[in-house]
Amino acid sequence: MWYVVGLVAVSVAVLALGVWFVRREIRDEVSPAPLLWAGYAVVAAFVVFGVLRTSWVVLS
């Protein structure tokens, strides 16, 4: 149980850091905003799927 709580907490922190990172890149005009947000969406989907799958396996 505590493993899942920790995993979710770390994942939420990683996703929040990802938002900060994407906004910094957009502010500095490193890449186009739609491209960066699309990349972020792919990464976030991977993270969310990984967390859900791992949580389900650990708790079952």
Added chain:
Amino acid sequence: MRTRADLLGWIGLAGRVYLGFVFLAAGLAKLPEPAMTEQAVRGYQLLPWQLAPAYAIAMPIAEVVLGALLILGLFTRTAAVATALGLCSFIVGITAAWARGLNIECGCFGGGGGASADPTYLADTLRDLGWLAIAVYLILVRRTKLALDDLLFRRGTPPEADYSESSKKTELGSST
């Protein structure tokens, strides 16, 4: 002249090449023996049973490609993001096995994983966290030295900066 950006770039080069060779070695060790890799993947009891064969083939190929991209410095930041995600998934796999009390070997560099009387979960996790730190550094640093990115996608210098005094003179001279 040495600047802070130069120093960060050289550190980035060292990290890039090191992490690239780690991934290349891990991928090449697993690539010739997909059955052993599949056995190692199944040992974690994390992925659906039907996905293990495809994952056992795709993962070493991805590791080889990412390793090569990092060593060459091609699409460095994208490769670093993919590498970081891969390392996060490895860390989650190892720690989830640890949390469930499984006794398995990592199988990270081939060998098929399998049962182990003395699993090294803490050492494996710390090692992967160190590699993850390098990948995150490569994402944040933006530019590293001796990268193909610099050769193929030169950025940062607007065209005006390349407009030298001599070319101005030539243009003015031709117009008068």
